[in-house]
Amino acid sequence: MKKHLIKIFPLIGLALLLILSACTKNDADSSKTPASPNSASGEKIVSVGIVNPISSINPINTADVGSREVINLLFDSLYDVNEELEFIPKLAKEFKSDDNQTFTITIEPEANWTDGKPVSSEDILFTLNTMANPDVHSLGLPSLSVIEGLDDDGRLPEGEESITGFEIIDEKTFSVKTKNPIDPNILKENLGYLINIIPKHVLKDIDPDKLHLDPFMENPTVTSGPLTLVKLANDSYVEFKANPDYYRGAPKIDKLIIKIMPSSNLVAQLQTGEIQMVHPGVGAIPVQDFEKVRSIEGIKTIQGKPFDYQTMFFNMNVFDDASVRLAIVHAINRPMLVDTLLQGEAEIVNSSFTTIHPYYNQDIEIYEYDPEKSKKLLKDANWDLSKPINLAVPVGNQIREQAAAIIAENLKAVGFKVEINKYDFPTLMQKGKNHDFDLLMMGMPLRVDPNRSSNILHEKGGMINYSDYDNPKINQLFADGKSEDDPAKRKIIFNELQEILNVDLPIITLFSAYSFKPVSDKMIVGEPKSMGMFYDVHEWDIK
Amino acid sequence: MASYIMRRLLIAIPVLIGVTIFNFIIINMAPGNPVEMFVNPDATPAQIELEKERMGLNDPMVIQYFRWMNSLLHGDLGYSYSTYEPVTQVLLERMGPTLLLMGLALFFGLLIAIPIGILSATKQYSKLDYATTGFSFLGISIPHFFLGLGAIYIFSVQLQLLPTGGMMTLGSGGGFVDRVEHLILPVFVLATGIAGKKIRYVRASMLDVLGQDYLRTARAKGLREFVVTNKHALKNALIPIITVIGLEIPLLIGGAVITEQVFQWPGMGLLTIQSIMSRDYPTLMAINLLTAVIVLVANFATDILYSVADPRIKNN
Numbered sequence: 001m002k003k004h005l006i007k008i009f010p011l012i013g014l015a016l017l018l019i020l021s022a023c024t025k026n027d028a029d030s031s032k033t034p035a036s037p038n039s040a041s042g043e044k045i046v047s048v049g050i051v052n053p054i055s056s057i058n059p060i061n062t063a064d065v066g067s068r069e070v071i072n073l074l075f076d077s078l079y080d081v082n083e084e085l086e087f088i089p090k091l092a093k094e095f096k097s098d099d100n101q102t103f104t105i106t107i108e109p110e111a112n113w114t115d116g117k118p119v120s121s122e123d124i125l126f127t128l129n130t131m132a133n134p135d136v137h138s139l140g141l142p143s144l145s146v147i148e149g150l151d152d153d154g155r156l157p158e159g160e161e162s163i164t165g166f167e168i169i170d171e172k173t174f175s176v177k178t179k180n181p182i183d184p185n186i187l188k189e190n191l192g193y194l195i196n197i198i199p200k201h202v203l204k205d206i207d208p209d210k211l212h213l214d215p216f217m218e219n220p221t222v223t224s225g226p227l228t229l230v231k232l233a234n235d236s237y238v239e240f241k242a243n244p245d246y247y248r249g250a251p252k253i254d255k256l257i258i259k260i261m262p263s264s265n266l267v268a269q270l271q272t273g274e275i276q277m278v279h280p281g282v283g284a285i286p287v288q289d290f291e292k293v294r295s296i297e298g299i300k301t302i303q304g305k306p307f308d309y310q311t312m313f314f315n316m317n318v319f320d321d322a323s324v325r326l327a328i329v330h331a332i333n334r335p336m337l338v339d340t341l342l343q344g345e346a347e348i349v350n351s352s353f354t355t356i357h358p359y360y361n362q363d364i365e366i367y368e369y370d371p372e373k374s375k376k377l378l379k380d381a382n383w384d385l386s387k388p389i390n391l392a393v394p395v396g397n398q399i400r401e402q403a404a405a406i407i408a409e410n411l412k413a414v415g416f417k418v419e420i421n422k423y424d425f426p427t428l429m430q431k432g433k434n435h436d437f438d439l440l441m442m443g444m445p446l447r448v449d450p451n452r453s454s455n456i457l458h459e460k461g462g463m464i465n466y467s468d469y470d471n472p473k474i475n476q477l478f479a480d481g482k483s484e485d486d487p488a489k490r491k492i493i494f495n496e497l498q499e500i501l502n503v504d505l506p507i508i509t510l511f512s513a514y515s516f517k518p519v520s521d522k523m524i525v526g527e528p529k530s531m532g533m534f535y536d537v538h539e540w541d542i543k
Numbered sequence: 544m545a546s547y548i549m550r551r552l553l554i555a556i557p558v559l560i561g562v563t564i565f566n567f568i569i570i571n572m573a574p575g576n577p578v579e580m581f582v583n584p585d586a587t588p589a590q591i592e593l594e595k596e597r598m599g600l601n602d603p604m605v606i607q608y609f610r611w612m613n614s615l616l617h618g619d620l621g622y623s624y625s626t627y628e629p630v631t632q633v634l635l636e637r638m639g640p641t642l643l644l645m646g647l648a649l650f651f652g653l654l655i656a657i658p659i660g661i662l663s664a665t666k667q668y669s670k671l672d673y674a675t676t677g678f679s680f681l682g683i684s685i686p687h688f689f690l691g692l693g694a695i696y697i698f699s700v701q702l703q704l705l706p707t708g709g710m711m712t713l714g715s716g717g718g719f720v721d722r723v724e725h726l727i728l729p730v731f732v733l734a735t736g737i738a739g740k741k742i743r744y745v746r747a748s749m750l751d752v753l754g755q756d757y758l759r760t761a762r763a764k765g766l767r768e769f770v771v772t773n774k775h776a777l778k779n780a781l782i783p784i785i786t787v788i789g790l791e792i793p794l795l796i797g798g799a800v801i802t803e804q805v806f807q808w809p810g811m812g813l814l815t816i817q818s819i820m821s822r823d824y825p826t827l828m829a830i831n832l833l834t835a836v837i838v839l840v841a842n843f844a845t846d847i848l849y850s851v852a853d854p855r856i857k858n859n
């Protein structure tokens with residue numbers, strides 16, 4: 001027996017040797033490489049963790065938040081938005097109007113493209129014309145249909161090549177005329193904040209029909225932002241380097257890296273120093289890890305505010321009785337969701353605006369958790385409780401999935417039969433659009449303009465009007481809100497709108513989690529923000 | 544032999560066509576569609592319809608399929624619906640990292656499994672045998688995500704020896720040492736799983752052979768035990784093992800979905816998941832086609848290898 005062992009030994013030995021040799025190679029420098037954010041060359045590198053993969057970075061045709069952050073770093077817009085929901089200027093130097101109908105905007109005189117050419121009024125007109133061109137693969141400018149010369153879908157009418165309401169005054173000045181007087185914030189958000197300016201001199205000769213396939217769209221070589229793109233690996237990382245000629249000041253860091261990883265790895269990488277912070281909008285740390293992150297040495301956490309919220313849609317064709325919808329609202333134990341599931345790191349929301357939004361209606365009636373009242377309402381409405389309710393939930397957000405389980409229990413407690421069905425996101429959207437559900441849960445981001453915040457949810461034909469809600473009074477209020485240019489009067493309109501919605505209840509807003517923002521002590525300047533996080537990236541610095 | 548190869552190739556064509564039809568139907572039947580995944584929520588339904596029309600998504604499925612097949616025959620796999628890059632380019636970018644990761648994992652997995660399996664069989668029912676059997680069951684049953692996260696916790700977070708993921712330290716350009724460091728944990732996780740499975744096969748297969756008469760003859764001839772085990776016995780024991788290894792080859796291209804996610808390895812597995820989530824039809828079709836081709840090639844190569852390992856098997 002012993003003999004066998006001796007004979008087989010060299011084989012195992014060889015195997016072990018090979019394995020070990022692979023390991024030992026790195027023992028020598030393993031102490032420094034992984035933990036240090038700065039490479040051997042002494043460059044200042046900041047890494048930010050996110051969860052959502054980056055889809056297309058085509059500046060004229062993208063929707064998801066992560067991709068927009070990448071685009072924002074490369075192509076400056078006129079404005080950014082900060083956490084106070086105020087517009088802060090980037091390319092815009094001046095923005096004025098005497099009548100809220102003709103707006104004159106001046107571009108920063110020093111703002112140049114990376115090839116040295118100035119960012120001009122021509123570029124802005126080119127960007128808008130391109131997006132509004134029906135031949136271009138872009139979803140147009142639906143939210144800019146207020147501008148003269150665009151149709152209701154925000155496209156150029158047939159035969160038109162340029163937006164008539166846009167006038168170039170000089171290289172750095174232009175004016176925009178709207179169909180009616182509007183609240184300047186509508187323009188600041190939809191033209192200023194949401195549109196990234198692309199370089200006319202680089203793209204003007206490309207066939208509009210082929211523009212989205214042009215290599216420039218995924219690997220832009222001429223940009224205007226504080227950083228330039230080094231490498232985009234859509235589902236693993238994006239690497240940027242400083243643009244030394246940036247008009248708001250040369251960045252102090254050499255490189256910025258956005259790393260994409262499962263949320264479970266965010267905490268590990270904060271701990272090892274492989275990332276210095278997370279992006280709270282697209283890199284949310286699960287609430288059960290908050291304590292763990294707070295205890296990591298060298299990481300401080302900043303208390304955030306509620307910037308997005310979870311909702312539950314009623315299918316209005318199924319729950320056609322408002323008192324039944326109210327019964328369901330009373331049945332759901334929202335205080336428990338907030339206190340237990342979210343460990344108090346959230347607030348209960350009663351409207352499609354959270355408490356930080358300027359248009360939030362303070363006086364709205366808040367529905368308490370009251371299962372007895374719920375049972376009574378159901379009894380009075382003669383509701384048939386034997387029919388099972390299908391609660392559709394998207395997979396991916398653990399907290400939301402757990403919330404769904406609690407809500408299902410709450411509903412069972414008042415007599416409903418509930419089935420939870422989990423779907424991936426595309427399937428859920430399809431179910432929502434076809435109103436093929438009874439109750440459906442989803443998260444919504446907060447937006448600055450009150451129209452954009454909720455008309456897609458409640459207006460007839462709105463993209464996310466999964467409830468199939470149609471109230472002519474609401475549709476009218478949205479139209480009024482869009483055309484009213486006095487913010488004080490708009491506030492009254494949206495207060496009324498929230499009151500009606502709170503009675504009609506096409507959706508229940510459940511809770512809004514406070515964003516959680518950990519950042520490494522190594523950062524001298526720069527921290528995670530729910531909005532406008534990279535606005536001052538050129539001032540960021542790391543030890 | 545030549546006619547055998549020819550015949551196999553000819554059979555492969557209808558099989559591949561069948562696979563593409565089947566995949567096309569399944570992919571298109573999945574609820575949701577790519578336009579809604581990249582659409583801006585402010586878009587009006589009319590604009591979404593227009594975009595769908597432009598992408599040809601409103602055409603009957605048969606027409607869409609033939610359009611896809613037609614460009615395939617012209618060597619064009621289309622462009623990705625989520626990143627607008629040519630699919631060929633996307634796949635090529637992913638293939639390298641996946642080949643490297645899976646190749647090393649398979650190599651180390653076998654390097655562990657074959658000697659240990661042989662040893663385990665020659666020492667049947669010894670403590671060593673029980674230990675290896677225990678290890679191999681552990682390797683088979685531990686989910687990759689758990690082993691991966693555990694390895695990250697121990698080696699990256701606690702000991703700070705290895706990076707938690709990625710292919711290299713970003714921003715540094717990534718030297719050889721750096722890349723090896725990034726490979727260790729994912730290769731370890733995958734190799735553990737592969738070794739666990741293969742040890743069982745090698746052991747069982749060796750046990751079958753070890754009891755046979757010709758080995759007694761070999762020993763009677765006065766051959767050394769080492770030669771008996773590792774030459775005479777192993778050669779016959781390898782035949783079923785080759786089949787099993789052949790079955791693993793498609794993984795080399797397909798990648799390891801879970802492990803690649805845990806370690807943020809930019810390979811095919813990660814791409815597959817992302818393409819499904821964004822309903823990126825052209826990329827999904829290309830991945831499926833590629834996988835089908837690899838499966839066919841691997842099966843074919845396995846059959847050829849049989850005859851090398853055992854000249855009694857004639858390919859006819």
